Amino acid sequence: MTEPSSHLRTTADAYDAMATLYADFARNALDPLPLDRAVIAAFAEFARAAGAGPVAELGCGPGQVTAHLRDLGLDVFGVDLSPAMIDIAREAYPDLRFEVGSMDALDIADGKLGGILSWYSVIHTPPQDLPPYFAEFGRVLAPGGYLLLAFFESEGEPVTAFDHKVTTAYRWPINDLAGLAEEAGFTEAGRILREPLEGERYRRGHLIMRRNEAR
Structure with missing residues (x-):
């Protein structure tokens, strides 16, 4: 088995260490965010209409957004790099499937998914390492099929590293991403x-992308 890169080990270890605290913070995080x-x-409606297969939340953390997608009528499962996060997700949502895995090397067959949600889950990837994730x-x-990306937007600056509360993260110009x-x-x-809302530092970006029919 290929050893994970340094930033993947750092990210997994950081989220393992903060898993319980992070899960408490994230549990109702969507409630004040219309x-x-x-x-x-909108992503869920696109994915349902495409009818191309199940949906995966990649970087699912403690599973609350995966459960939200389930409540929107999707056949969904979650994948995360942090074993501690996956343990919390499995305990909180025993009716859903959660797996430990890395977004750059998924144990999923070609063309299997109808949708991917990446909810602030590529933010810790160094810019030069991100193209393989999209591949x-x-x-x-x-x-x-459809991809939804949520990320911190750079507000006119180039790609910029910042001190995320868990581990180093990056803000992206929306056009570049x-x-x-x-x-x-x-x-x-x-x-x-x-x-940004009160208590938030940065603008948030959201992109819905459709996988081309022919590549």
């Missing part, structure tokens, strides 16, 4: 930029 819930609902998303998505997805065989379906 725009975030709206973009997730892997394209591999496991069926033609016509959309361009990486397009290079991997996706077409943009829509985007939302949300200004």
Whole structure:
């Protein structure tokens, strides 16, 4: 088995160490965020209409967004790099499937998925390492399947590292992130930029991308 890269080990260890605290923080995080819930609902509607297969939340953490997708009528499962997070998700939502895995090397057959939700889960990936993630998303998505990315937007700056409370993360220009997805065989379906709310530091970006029929 290939050893995980340094940033993957660092990220997994950091989330393992903070798993219980993070799960408590994230449990009701969507409740005061109508725009975030709206973009997730739009993604769910696209994925249902495409009818191309189950949906995976990649970087699912303690599972609360995976459960939200289930409540929106999707056949969904979660994958996360942190074993401690997966343990919490399995205990909290025993009716759902959760697996330990890395987004750049998924144990999923080609074209198996109808949708992927990446909810602030590529943010810890160094910029130079991100293109293979999009290639892997394209591999496991069926033609016509959908990808939803949520991330911290750079607000006119280039890709910028910042001191995320768990481990180093990166803010991206929304056009640059959309361009990486397009290079991997996706077409943009829509985007939302949300200004930071009280207690938030940065603008939030959301991209819905459709996997091209022919690559």
